[in-house]
Amino acid sequence: MTLPRAIILAVIASPLLILARDAYNSRSDPRQLLLALGVLLTILANVAVSISLR
């Protein structure tokens, strides 16, 4: 993988850090934690489908 492609991948993955931060901050609120985990799982499922369809 070339450096520019690696940088672009890091940029694309950056919202996951925000999602993880929000999930951590909302650990005392089960509903919000579940929602954040649901979004994370949906993203991972989409990524898995994209890779498998390649």
Add this chain to the structure above:
Amino acid sequence: MAAWPEKARGMPSLGLALVIFAGGIAAGVIAALLGVGGGILMVPLLTMVFGVPVPSAQGASLVAAVLASDAACLWPSKRSLMDVSQAWSLCLATTFGATIGAMVALRSSPEILQALFALLLIYTAVQLARPKRRSNEAGSARQQPKPSRLRLALMPLVGLFAGASSGLLGIGGGVIVVPALHLILRKPFKVSTATSNLIIGVTSLTGAFTYWLSGRLLPLPTLAVAAGAFVGALIGSAIDRRLSSRVLRIGMAILLTYVALQIGNTILGARRQMGALPVEPAPYAQIRGLLWTPIPLPPHH
């Protein structure tokens, strides 16, 4: 990786990157202020002005939308306005809606749906531009009174609709999510745009990853427009506080009207190509071309 004639317009790569960066800044400011992805500006800019192939421009605009969203999330005053819980609910519904919309678009002729959608955008634009009798613009997301259960129950449907419109029409969900949060849930307009900024980062991620995986992303225009969008979104987030909600609502109304006219233009163009409509007189075609086609750089640039 697809080849892109970086020096096709006689411009060195660095100069071209700087011009694309400047365009990205403009798109980023609008993205942060109005809670949209900015693709409506970035794709025509990259394709028509800089000659980037359409799929590469679409991918680059998604990467830029991700970074613009990051910038808005990093800006403290913008971050404090975000309704995180509502954003995650809408993210889930939007993702499923996008799949439904893409399936409908692949299996049917979506012209009637597109026309209805354009009318809905015009109606929403009028609602946003109208002066408000009572103001609900003050305060953060947490300080607002809770909306009724009926309105809350409508939001997953709105998320599905936003996702479906994205899959069906190829537009981002921001133009649906922002008015829906403001007009249905009665969130202050700035809370609506900030929440939409958060949603767009997550919803653009998977699309951007698909483009990255396909190898269609061209490093120079992608990184230049994304960096510009990041800086632009920081600027937009900083000036967001100084602008009144009324100004932002009117800005959104103008954007919605533009998108509606663009959809109408697409439908008419498709019908003309099929021979269902007569060829339009040259003056009309020229006016339409001026409205929807950015003026390209002369060859010597």
